[in-house]
Amino acid sequence: MFGLSEFELAALGLSLKIALIATLLTLPLALILAWLFARCQFKGRNLLLGIVHLPLVMPPVVIGLFLLTAFGKQGYIGSWLYDLFGISFAFNWKGAALAAAVMALPLMVRSIQLAIENVPTKLEKAARSLGSSSLKTFFTITIPLSISGIAGATILGFARSLGEFGATITFVSNIPGKTQTLPLALYTMTQVPDGEASAYRLAIISAVLALLAIIASEIMARKARQQLGKS
Amino acid sequence: MLDVMIKSARQSIEIDASFKCVQEGITTLFGPSGSGKSTILNVIAGLDRSESSKIILNNLDITKRPTEARRFGYVFQDNCLFPHMTVKQNLSYGSHPARSNTPNRNEVIDLLDIRHLLNRKPSKLSGGEGQRVAIARALLSNAEMLLMDEPLSSLDNKLKKEIMPLLRRIATDFKCPILYVSHSFDEVCQLSDKLILINNGKILGSGSPQDMMTNPKYADQLDGFDAGNLLNVVVKSHDHEFGLTNLEFSGGIIPVPLIKDEVGSFIRLRIRARDITLATSIPTGISTLIRLPATVNYITDVNQTHSYVHVTCGTEVMIIHLTRKSIQSLGIEKNKPIFCLVKSVTLEN
Numbered sequence: 072m073f074g075l076s077e078f079e080l081a082a083l084g085l086s087l088k089i090a091l092i093a094t095l096l097t098l099p100l101a102l103i104l105a106w107l108f109a110r111c112q113f114k115g116r117n118l119l120l121g122i123v124h125l126p127l128v129m130p131p132v133v134i135g136l137f138l139l140t141a142f143g144k145q146g147y148i149g150s151w152l153y154d155l156f157g158i159s160f161a162f163n164w165k166g167a168a169l170a171a172a173v174m175a176l177p178l179m180v181r182s183i184q185l186a187i188e189n190v191p192t193k194l195e196k197a198a199r200s201l202g203s204s205s206l207k208t209f210f211t212i213t214i215p216l217s218i219s220g221i222a223g224a225t226i227l228g229f230a231r232s233l234g235e236f237g238a239t240i241t242f243v244s245n246i247p248g249k250t251q252t253l254p255l256a257l258y259t260m261t262q263v264p265d266g267e268a269s270a271y272r273l274a275i276i277s278a279v280l281a282l283l284a285i286i287a288s289e290i291m292a293r294k295a296r297q298q299l300g301k302s
Numbered sequence: 303m304l305d306v307m308i309k310s311a312r313q314s315i316e317i318d319a320s321f322k323c324v325q326e327g328i329t330t331l332f333g334p335s336g337s338g339k340s341t342i343l344n345v346i347a348g349l350d351r352s353e354s355s356k357i358i359l360n361n362l363d364i365t366k367r368p369t370e371a372r373r374f375g376y377v378f379q380d381n382c383l384f385p386h387m388t389v390k391q392n393l394s395y396g397s398h399p400a401r402s403n404t405p406n407r408n409e410v411i412d413l414l415d416i417r418h419l420l421n422r423k424p425s426k427l428s429g430g431e432g433q434r435v436a437i438a439r440a441l442l443s444n445a446e447m448l449l450m451d452e453p454l455s456s457l458d459n460k461l462k463k464e465i466m467p468l469l470r471r472i473a474t475d476f477k478c479p480i481l482y483v484s485h486s487f488d489e490v491c492q493l494s495d496k497l498i499l500i501n502n503g504k505i506l507g508s509g510s511p512q513d514m515m516t517n518p519k520y521a522d523q524l525d526g527f528d529a530g531n532l533l534n535v536v537v538k539s540h541d542h543e544f545g546l547t548n549l550e551f552s553g554g555i556i557p558v559p560l561i562k563d564e565v566g567s568f569i570r571l572r573i574r575a576r577d578i579t580l581a582t583s584i585p586t587g588i589s590t591l592i593r594l595p596a597t598v599n600y601i602t603d604v605n606q607t608h609s610y611v612h613v614t615c616g617t618e619v620m621i622i623h624l625t626r627k628s629i630q631s632l633g634i635e636k637n638k639p640i641f642c643l644v645k646s647v648t649l650e651n
Contacts, residue, residue: 193382196349199369200376201443202398211395215386 079273081248082256089164089252090232093171097179098225104176105183106209110192126238127177135241138170142242166243167250171232179228186220186295187213223291230284234277253277303361304329304447304481308342309354317341317503323447327495328473328480330511332487333523338503339483343449346481348372359446373398375440375478377450381432383424389435390420396443405441405476413475414438414468430461434468441472448472448480454489466492491515491532491572499523516612516621530574531620537563546646552616554594558649571649575623579643580611582632592644596620598636601629615642 075083104123108116126134142149142160152158160166190213198208214221236254243250245259257273260266304323311317317338323329331339344350346357348369357365357372364372375396383392393411411417414434424432433453440448450469454462470493473480484490490497491511498508499520507520512532514520535549535556545560549571556571563569584593596615603609609629611622622642624634634640 191382193378193380194384196369197376197378197382198384198395199349200347200374200449201396201439202370202373203395204370205368212384216384 075272076269078247079256079269079276082251082253082273083276085164085167085248085251086233086253089168089171090229090235093168093175093232094179094225094229096168097172097176097228098221101176101179101183101224101228102214102221104180105187106213108180109184109187123180124177126174127181131174131235131237132241134173135170135238138166138173138238138242142166142169160243162243162246163249167235167239167252170238170242171235174235174238175228175231178231179224182224182227183217183221186217186224189220189295190216217295219291219295223288223295226284226288226291230281230288233280233284303359304346304479305358306342306346307356308345308352310338310341310345310350310352315341315503317345319500319503319505321498321505321508323479323481324496326473326477326479328469328482328493329496329498330482330484330490330494331498331500332484332490332494333500335485337501339485339500340451341503342500343376343451343481343483346372347374347376347449349376373444373446375443375445375448377433377436377440377448377453379452379455381424381427381436383427383432383436383439385424387423388420389416389422389424389427392424392435393420393439393442396439396445398444398446400444404444405478407442410438410441410476413471429457430465433457433461433465437465437468437472441476441478445478448478450480450482452484452486453482455484455486462489469493492570512619516619530572530577531618533571533573533618533620535569535571537561537565537567537569539565551618553596553618554616556594556644556649557591557646559646573620573644573649575610575621577644577648578620578622580622580624580628580632580634581641581643582634582638584641585643588643589645590643591646592642594642594644596640596642598634598638598640600636601634613640613642 107113108120140146144150144153144159144161149160158165160169194212194216195208198212199205203211234254235252236258239250239252240255245251245255251259253273253276257270257277260270260273303325307320309318315336315338319338319342331342333339341350345352345355348367355365356363359373384395387395414437416431416435416438419427419431419435427435437453454465457465466489469480469482472478482493494511496508497511497514499506499514501523506523507514515530515532533551535551538548538550538555540547540560541557546557547559547561549556549558549569558571579590594615596613599612599614599619601609601611603626607625609624609626611624611629611634613620613622620642
């Protein structure tokens with residue numbers, strides 16, 4: 072397909088699968104965190120905010136190392152998860168998805184938080200005064216009015232997951248067919264003789280995917296402004 | 303009935319206010335901007351937390367309940383309609399449990415004249431339409447009482463005049479009492495069954511608007527030296543030749559510039575204390591159309607310059623704002639029969 076080798080197609084397929092799953096799993100958590108940060112004042116808010124945003128400012132390799140320590144087979148959480156549920160993140164696509172999710176989380180939380188903050192609190196107050204609980208208000212007012220922003224944030228998170236490199240390679244290594252996503256395959260191609268053509272093909276695919284994601288999220292942002300009656 | 307004791311020091315202003323609202327009709331909370339009116343309303347609705355306040359609605363202590371369980375319908379300054387829903391969906395959003403006299407949906411829609419708007423989105427409504435929908439939405443949520451925070455302040459005078467009679471009808475026809483916050487003297491005059499005067503977070507006084515307005519103690523707060531009289535009058539006839547409407551009350555006939563209200567309808571007429579001239583006999587060769595016979599009750603001096611003369615006119619009590627000098631030179635004293643003269647043109651609106 073498109074003149075791609077089996078090796079490249081495998082990396083692309085694996086990347087899409089990992090990014091999709093990582094994004095869908097991150098979304099509910101990102102929604103809850105974004106709502107907390109946008110609407111609630113609580114003790115430890117800044118600490119939680121800091122922890123969630125760490126992946127945005129720390130070297131991804133460090134995050135990968137943290138994940139290895141915590142979620143590796145011998146890790147504190149990893150060994151416990153394996154014993155209880157038989158789930159292992161070590162050197163498989165699930166680990167890669169976890170790494171992508173952790174790296175995409177701050178980006179998604181930030182965008183969704185902005186979208187929620189753009190919903191006038193007065194509308195939520197009006198809903199409450201009409202007899203709607205805070206949960207019902209969240210699902211019938213807050214989410215519908217920030218849905219385009221949430222969609223945009225999800226697309227951005229998906230793009231970020233596609234591009235994940237440092238945390239992934241540190242946490243689950245670079246195993247073809249298992250953890251070798253598109254950026255990892257590209258890296259491998261730059262290390263082998265005559266791999267340049269393949270590396271460029273992979274680079275172009277990455278660029279096109281990223282560009283599409285940015286355009287889609289921009290369209291969503293414009294929709295969001297229209298939804299709230301702003302131009 | 304709503305009975306509240308509000309204590310709140312969270313905003314820039316310290317609020318300590320206790321009051322009761324009327325069971326039927328409209329209670330207005332009147333005071334200058336920044337006097338704590340909106341905060342009080344928010345505490346009552348549960349939108350602002352205040353641990354030391356007490357809110358009792360129909361003999362039920364609802365202080366600890368969250369907003370959605372307090373059963374107030376809140377009408378905000380801007381209509382706060384949900385932009386992603388049609389008018390119809392907005393009206394159906396309210397979900398308080400049914401109350402004893404649940405308003406009929408069709409009657410509410412017809413009264414507020416919003417039937418033709420049902421399928422529109424809020425962005426396609428004018429200011430007056432939006433506010434009418436917001437009022438209908440609050441009423442249809444089965445609220446026990448409506449809280450209104452300056453709902454007419456963003457509308458022009460013409461729209462205000464259209465909506466004010468509707469508010470009165472909501473309070474009476476649908477038996478839904480209203481607590482109405484405003485800093486507009488006109489609105490308060492037209493709407494109040496009970497007027498609560500507030501300044502700096504404290505209640506200065508409360509009572510019927512007539513009593514409050516003829517009490518010089520509140521004159522400064524009630525529109526400064528525009529203290530006045532509020533007369534309940536009935537439209538007697540329209541004089542189209544001269545463009546006048548004759549209003550009747552126990553004290554006589556008052557011709558005012560033509561108004562639209564039908565013959566037989568009751569309206570409130572406000573006559574400012576300073577627009578009234580007193581005469582010991584009906585003067586001749588004077589243009590003033592309104593000449594009402596009255597008897598002096600007593601005189602209060604505000605300061606060295608100003609005084610208020612309290613008179614009885616028919617069954618109504620009125621106050622007249624004069625200088626101390628005029629009172630002395632005219633020899634006005636208790637039980638003296640007197641004539642109140644008012645220029646009709648001062649009664650426009």
